[in-house]
Amino acid sequence: MRPSEQLSKRKPASRVRAGLAVCCVFAGLHGALAAPAGEAILPLPQAARQDPAKVALGRRLFSDARLSGDKRQSCAACHNPAAAQTRTQAQPRPGMLDAPTVFNAAFNFRLYWDGRAATLEQQAGSAIENPAEMAARWADVLRTVEQDADYRRGFSAAFRDGVTRANIEQAIAAYERTLTTPGSRFDRYLRGDYGAISAAEREGYARFKQAGCVACHQGVNVGGNMYQQLGVMEAYPDRDAAARRFKVPSLRNVARTAPYLHDGSAATLEQAIGIMFRYQLGRPGSKEDQALIAQFLATLSAPPGAQP
Ligand code: HEC
Ligand code: HEC
Structure with a gap:
């Protein structure tokens, strides 16, 4: 128990x-x-020290609207860095969940209101496809990131195996771990x-x-x-x-x-x-x-x- x-x-x-x-x-x-x-x-x-190259990639991914299903909202649209990484207006629809702050999320024992994600990497992985967050598909996100020459260079420099889903998750998590x-x-x-x-x-x-x-x-x-x-x-x-x-x-x-x-x-x-x-x-x-x-x-x- x-x-x-x-x-x-x-x-x-x-x-x-x-x-x-x-x-x-x-x-x-x-x-x-x-x-x-x-x-x-x-x-x-x-905060535990993070690899600056991964943090830089994560910061860029976090505010890249092309990662969302409709290409119009980045992570930062709901986790606004200027407002303690949260959405400050009232909820658009009844039944929707309020976006928690990402500041210090690294110190929570689990993530999401119901705690279904164990790590920031796992959360970032699910945020891409969650209809209440990015509402995208991983295949599309991987294609978008691979087709961007700056990302390609950055991922090759920061990771052995370049652009992968796991590396995108790691870069976002590394950035979030700096937000304490x-x-x-x-x-x-x-x-x-x-x-x-x-x-x-x-x-x-x-x-x-x-x-x-x-x-x-x-x-x-x-x-x-x-x-x-x-x-x-x-x-x-x-x-x-x-x-x-x-x-x-x-x-x-x-x-x-x-x-x-x-x-x-x-x-x-x-x-x-x-x-x-x-x-x-x-x-x-x-x-x-x-x-x-x-x-x-x-x-x-x-x-x-x-x-x-
Ligand atoms: C029995 C456990 C418990 C106690 C005692 C408790 N809280 Fe909470 N608190 C919660 C839970 C669970 C939530 C989330 C509820 C929700 O979101 O619907 C919460 C939410 C909140 C929030 C809103 C946070 C946010 O970001 O939305 C505030 C502020 C807060 N509590 C302050 C207090 C204060 C002040 C006290 C004492 C007067 C208190 N709590 C006592 C469990 C508790
Ligand atoms: C449309 C608004 C929206 C977008 C865009 C969005 N999120 Fe969220 N985020 C939420 C909501 C709502 C929750 C809570 C959902 C739940 O608990 O089921 C959440 C939860 C989280 C949490 C959990 C925090 C905690 O302490 O539990 C993290 C971390 C997070 N989001 C990161 C991200 C990342 C990274 C992205 C981009 C890949 C992103 N979010 C995109 C709305 C959004």
Whole structure:
């Protein structure tokens, strides 16, 4: 049984303790981290070094609209680098999923809302054909890339076997692994710079922990390390959503990734926090709790690449 499955059967109070255990297992995975003892949230580690030639190819592929079925939208159309790599407008159609941020996706234990992809390579492979993403065919994508002389040269230089599906997946994943944001004010605070966040933001963090948000949003990504239902303490009105398990989303850069929830149904951060209080914790959060927590969450934003 996965730790997450055990967690989802527990009541919130014990889940907080179990959550701390999970976070420490994850801390171990990510190596030596200067985390204050007992913190449920850990600073992001430095990104693993990537081959610059692969990163350059991946960056170009990521914003190349010719890779999509209709040749009109690149990965960046929905994972917009200027908006923490997410789509910021409301969902075009009911039933569509909100595009998660690609920032720090490298630190999620699985990818997609339902966690069906295990690695960034696997995700990139499926993004090409997923009707909700690129809606293309791999045969067409390979032809497009092979017919481009710059790509051909770049792939021959970066890989032994030139343009292949596996190499395209690797190049995109290498680029995505550079999109980490370890330079947030909150990371500086966790690393010991007490003044990096204000008194109100520290109070917001205290309430985030007291309320039990850390039972699910924890570890280096403040999420992204377990599955949970929506409606743990009170049945969520959307029965279809209530019946599913979601990868708990990372809250890093969350102040910049509206709209919220898997279906984009919460327009503001305060609204999303209110839903969490009611359905995940079983009590209404006060206006003050919600505002302070929103202020704390805003300290989790940073541009990619900026170092602590
Ligand atoms: C039309 C919008 C759209 C396009 C274009 C698109 N995506 Fe996505 N992306 C999504 C949506 C929606 C999801 C969530 C789908 C799901 O969970 O089933 C997603 C999920 C992801 C995730 C998972 C993040 C996580 O933490 O779970 C990654 C990584 C990703 N996309 C990368 C890409 C790449 C690489 C491309 C281009 C090859 C791409 N996307 C093209 C909309 C898009
Ligand atoms: C029982 C686990 C659990 C608890 C406790 C919990 N969350 Fe969540 N949180 C989730 C899940 C699962 C989702 C995704 C739900 C969805 O998308 O429909 C989520 C989504 C969110 C989102 C939206 C993120 C996005 O990118 O769309 C925010 C913001 C959030 N939670 C904040 C909080 C805060 C603040 C608290 C405490 C008041 C909290 N959560 C408590 C599991 C939890």
